Amino acid sequence: MCYFIKLRRIFVKTTREVKRIEGMARSPIFAMMSESLKGVRTIRCNGKMNYFFNKFEDIQTAHTKAAFAFTVCSRWFAFNLDIISFVFTSVASFSAVLFHDRGWLDIQPSVLGLALTLLIQISTTNFPWIVRQSAEVTNQMVSVERLHEFQELPSEAPFKLDRDKEVDENWPVSPSIIVRDLTVRYRSSLPVCLDGLSFAVGAGERLGVVGRTGSGKSSLVQSLLRLLEAEKGFIEVDGIDVRSLGLHRLRTAVAVIPQHPVLFSGYTVRDNLDPFTKFEDDTIWDALKSVQMFDAIKALPLQLDAAVAREGSNFSVGQRQLLCLARAVLLRNNIIVLDEPSANVDSKTDQLLQKTLREKFSQATIISVAHRLDTIIDYDKVLVLGDGKMIEFGSPSALLSKEDGHFLSLVNSTGDEMARSLFKRARDHDRQAANEGE
Numbered sequence: 001m002c003y004f005i006k007l008r009r010i011f012v013k014t015t016r017e018v019k020r021i022e023g024m025a026r027s028p029i030f031a032m033m034s035e036s037l038k039g040v041r042t043i044r045c046n047g048k049m050n051y052f053f054n055k056f057e058d059i060q061t062a063h064t065k066a067a068f069a070f071t072v073c074s075r076w077f078a079f080n081l082d083i084i085s086f087v088f089t090s091v092a093s094f095s096a097v098l099f100h101d102r103g104w105l106d107i108q109p110s111v112l113g114l115a116l117t118l119l120i121q122i123s124t125t126n127f128p129w130i131v132r133q134s135a136e137v138t139n140q141m142v143s144v145e146r147l148h149e150f151q152e153l154p155s156e157a158p159f160k161l162d163r164d165k166e167v168d169e170n171w172p173v174s175p176s177i178i179v180r181d182l183t184v185r186y187r188s189s190l191p192v193c194l195d196g197l198s199f200a201v202g203a204g205e206r207l208g209v210v211g212r213t214g215s216g217k218s219s220l221v222q223s224l225l226r227l228l229e230a231e232k233g234f235i236e237v238d239g240i241d242v243r244s245l246g247l248h249r250l251r252t253a254v255a256v257i258p259q260h261p262v263l264f265s266g267y268t269v270r271d272n273l274d275p276f277t278k279f280e281d282d283t284i285w286d287a288l289k290s291v292q293m294f295d296a297i298k299a300l301p302l303q304l305d306a307a308v309a310r311e312g313s314n315f316s317v318g319q320r321q322l323l324c325l326a327r328a329v330l331l332r333n334n335i336i337v338l339d340e341p342s343a344n345v346d347s348k349t350d351q352l353l354q355k356t357l358r359e360k361f362s363q364a365t366i367i368s369v370a371h372r373l374d375t376i377i378d379y380d381k382v383l384v385l386g387d388g389k390m391i392e393f394g395s396p397s398a399l400l401s402k403e404d405g406h407f408l409s410l411v412n413s414t415g416d417e418m419a420r421s422l423f424k425r426a427r428d429h430d431r432q433a434a435n436e437g438e
């Protein structure tokens with residue numbers, strides 16, 4: 001019995017660690033599998049199949065090693081249990097028969113036979129099974145332990161706060177945005193991605209954010225939505241520090257048209273546009289008309305009740321962006337954030353997007369992260385970022401008049417013809433703004 005317990009203790013101690021390693025080695029397989037399937041076209045276009053095969057083989061091998069070690073431990077334990085059971089049963093049986101023959105054990109042969117049958121059954125089947133199962137339960141607890149670890153991860157700020165009720169129902173009524181000394185990093189061990197950023201956008205103004213890759217444009221958008229929390233500084237929207245609000249109140253006030261628009265699969269087009277069933281069908285059709293998606297949805301067999309496929313794959317990226325915009329039209333958001341809106345769409349869709357923004361959101365404050373400068377050249381302000389810092393900020397024409405300016409060099413790098421057109425559009429916008437001012 002003591003040996004059984006000792007054996008179990010050794011087995012549990014070893015396999016708990018092995019199981020933990022096996023669990024950790026399994027996650028990368030699932031992650032890589034789903035990422036590779038998602039990006040299969042990109043992988044094939046770039047001829048990186050071998051690289052991915054090798055990478056997959058490496059993580060698969062790492063997992064197989066851990067899984068094999070676990071199987072070996074289990075076999076070792078089972079084998080030892082069987083040996084102990086065999087030795088114990090043999091010794092008990094032979095001793096009982098010997099003692100009975102010698103007359104030391106005064107018991108009827110039929111009772112002795114029954115006792116031995118039960119002993120053999122218990123020691124060779126039941127007892128090892130109980131020991132094995134109890135060890136298995138302890139090992140499987142590693143999964144519970146991992147779940148517990150996830151539970152312990154720091155969570156986002158509260159979804160709802162009492163303060164939200166004090167805020168005007170239509171907030172932000174005058175959607176000005178003030179960013180002061182904003183410093184943000186992804187993790188405490190990483191360098192800052194936004195470094196002491198300060199600027200202000202007036203209500204109803206349109207701000208274009210430009211900069212080289214990795215300059216912090218998306219991080220700024222994420223900070224506005226509090227997907228990234230400020231380490232220092234703050235963002236104020238219509239006079240309210242966004243940190244004082246619950247995430248639900250803040251995020252429902254901002255419409256985001258991302259580079260990879262999100263549609264919820266398993267739901268209908270209607271659910272995606274109006275998740276809280278607040279609007280009549282006519283209102284939804286009007287919103288679709290305003291973003292020129294009326295015909296596309298009307299052509300579907302089930303129209304508004306048509307199902308949205310996984311990640312919205314039954315719509316093109318441009319159509320998904322327009323559906324996100326229709327969602328914003330319905331909710332009448334006063335702050336619209338566009339993250340690289342033109343990165344995945346043709347210039348016609350981009351123009352349509354910009355036209356809808358001008359017409360339907362003339363009072364809204366718009367922040368557009370852009371690589372294509374023609375998207376934001378007629379905006380009110382442009383913020384040029386570099387390494388998380390503000391390099392330039394001002395109206396496009398003011399920045400274009402700066403000698404050796406960063407924005408000027410970005411415009412010049414688009415080629416002579418495009419640069420000329422951008423200069424002209426910036427001047428036209430200034431003239432138009434001046435006329436409207438008068």
Ligand SMILES: Nc1ncnc2c1ncn2[C@@H]1O[C@H](COP(=O)(O)OP(=O)(O)OP(=O)(O)O)[C@@H](O)[C@H]1O
Pocket residue numbers: 186187190193211212213214215216217218219220
């Ligand atoms: N999830 C992340 N974890 C850690 N660091 C990140 C993460 N995302 C971005 N960064 C880092 O933060 C910095 C700013 O990145 P960000 O994505 O904001 O740049 P960007 O200007 O939007 O780039 P792009 O134009 O390529 O989208 C970069 O140095 C980047 O390496």
